[in-house]
Amino acid sequence: MAVKLPKKGGVFIQMEDEIASMASIIGASWTGARAMTATSGPGFSLMMENIGYAAMTETPCVVVNIQRGGPSTGQPTMGAQGDMMQCRFGSHGDYSVIALCPASVQEMYELTAKAFNLADKYRVPVFLMADEVVGHMREKIIIPDSVEQVPRKALVKGTLPFKADSDLIPGFPQFGKSYGVHVTGLTHDERGYPCATNPKLHESLVMRLVDKIESARREMADFDILNPDAELVFIAYGAPVRTVQQIMHDHPHDNIGFLRIRTVWPFPEYALGEFKNARHFLVPEMNLGQIAREIERHTKVSVTSLPKLGGELHTPAELLAAREAYR
């Protein structure tokens, strides 16, 4: 980005730490710019404070997390998916966000563009939750001539700046356009003014921040269903998708079911119901079953987590062995 952004009329700055990086992209976003930052585990932890601020102030922004093994400094150059719950719940208080998980270089490109569109549409931080495997991957990529760009809905002059429309999303009052908007991380009313001790107002604000994302889960869902009549179904997102694709390629006649998810948050729980004959959901993740637990609470089908720690991707043999155990 340091090389390419200035050539395209953009701005790049290396801030002093990830707290400041998150702060500066929020500041940039309020001027109408599309803004992003990128990090890994420890930096992601530092960003949590201002991620909550972005959620509360409905600031569109994109954060890329190339997940590594944790906790703490952990495994700086090894893959993991251990931050999936942190990206959903990591800042204090209740709020909802969007998280996308690429499994290839092509998807890294496509989902980055999609992340900006979702951020601008829903006025929310959007996370590109990749992992070291995808982050260091080298493979062919096709860059289209143009990319769809969904512009932010501008605030209609004369409307209160934090009064939501029927889609639960307020118009965006860009700085420098005479809106005179006050933006605060305090609980605020539709004027944007602090009203931190009003219980009803706080509840309705937080519920709107959550509902504007959760009620649109079908609209932003992004998943593929393969072999929906299968009894044994793998569910994966991010790098483990590649291992599942490998065993499906190696065993084309085995009717292995596969739900591969790109939009992990909000979780597209209704996709589970598409596998009518499912007896087992097998969930390979490079963590101790963070999304397996999410799947469990949405289905009566038995769910088995296939966790892998250590920084390496599941091998096809490991997934085949798991399949044998549950066949």
Place this chain on the structure above:
Amino acid sequence: MSFEDWYRQDRLPHIYCAGCGNGTVVNCTLAAVEQMAWKKEDTVFVSGIGCSSRAPGYIVTDSLHTTHGRAIAFATGVKLANPDLHVVVFTGDGDLAAIGGNHFIHACRRNIDLTVVCMNNQIYGMTGGQGSPTTPLGCLSSTTPYGCAETPFDLCDLAIAAGANYVSRWTSYHVKELEKAVLAGLQTPGFSFIEALVQCPTAFGRRNKFKQVADHVEYLRSHSMLKAKHDRLLEQGEPVPTDMFIVGELMRRNRPALGVKP
């Protein structure tokens, strides 16, 4: 036009305690902004957390009331993404020098084109009177009940050492000087830092033998020493009293600045 036109009337009354010095600093800042003849739509006020940081909420322009200590980092993003905007940061001693200390020195180093006005009441006024990085040695606060044992920061020395283009210190007593200092800061490209020592009767004054607000303001006046006098004492080899605030324009230079439109 008057500086009063910059106030967001429907947000008043403000939350500042009776006798607080912060309002004086906001008035001086807005009077300076008014003299710049900036358009309101081109001006953005940014702040963090604390008493000082409520100030942007009372101003009619676009304003960003952010997280504790991070105002300058947010302001950096605003300024770099749109250098046409004039960006002013209100902060306090705890916000700026404790949790925000790293952002402060790096903004000085980058010399980014912001004006930062610090209301230094030498204590955490909003949260219960805890000691801050500028609480003087021996002073009482809720976390230094036996007297502060830590040497305070000199915020202006810090800004100068880190590279800011413009640095001034005044107090809430010196309203005309403070207004001129803010004006000079707004006019100077690069990072401008204006420290305003202010009285805080609620958290600092009542613990530190300033029974009347006027006593504290008088203390700020009588313990201010002009930089010229300070320099003269040094030159003559005379002792410089250690309990004095050095006030005046402490730095004005022209290091390369970031975020200035070519």
